[in-house]
Amino acid sequence: MEQCACVERELDKVLQKFLTYGQHCERSLEELLHYVGQLRAELASAALQGTPLSATLSLVMSQCCRKIKDTVQKLASDHKDIHSSVSRVGKAIDRNFDSEICGVVSDAVWDAREQQQQILQMAIVEHLYQQGMLSVAEELCQESTLNV
Numbered sequence: 001m002e003q004c005a006c007v008e009r010e011l012d013k014v015l016q017k018f019l020t021y022g023q024h025c026e027r028s029l030e031e032l033l034h035y036v037g038q039l040r041a042e043l044a045s046a047a048l049q050g051t052p053l054s055a056t057l058s059l060v061m062s063q064c065c066r067k068i069k070d071t072v073q074k075l076a077s078d079h080k081d082i083h084s085s086v087s088r089v090g091k092a093i094d095r096n097f098d099s100e101i102c103g104v105v106s107d108a109v110w111d112a113r114e115q116q117q118q119i120l121q122m123a124i125v126e127h128l129y130q131q132g133m134l135s136v137a138e139e140l141c142q143e144s145t146l147n148v
Contacts, residue, residue, distance in 0.1 A: 003096035010092040014085045021078050028071050039064050121146055 039060060046057060121144045128137035129148075141148055 006096050007089065007092045010085075010089045014082070014089055017082055017085050021082055024078065025075055028075065032068060032071055035067065036064060118144075118146065122148070 042057060042060070043053075046053065121140065125137045125140050125146060125148055128134075128140065137148075140146070
């Protein structure tokens, strides 16, 4: 049970980061939209007056481009951080749970009577057909003398 708690703690950290990232992303993009909207209005006003682009407005445009670039880089960095957190959840699962398949199935299944083996083989063949692995399923049918 402790293993589940460890994985759950890692998962909670990821979910919290994800929520925080979503809120930060939304806030940053709203600010950028507002900033660009104001700049657009200033540019439209200058165009209506027929005046050439002033040095101040040109400087503001370059600052706007820099701000957009910085915001995108920050969001990309945060996104990369979330990916590393998701990776830590996978590592926590690997660390806390045994992936050995021997403990899942008893040896008696493989030593079972002929009828039980046929049922198992039939289940495997049906699964292979459903997955679209037709040639593998046909090969298994031939080797196990199943008639599907």
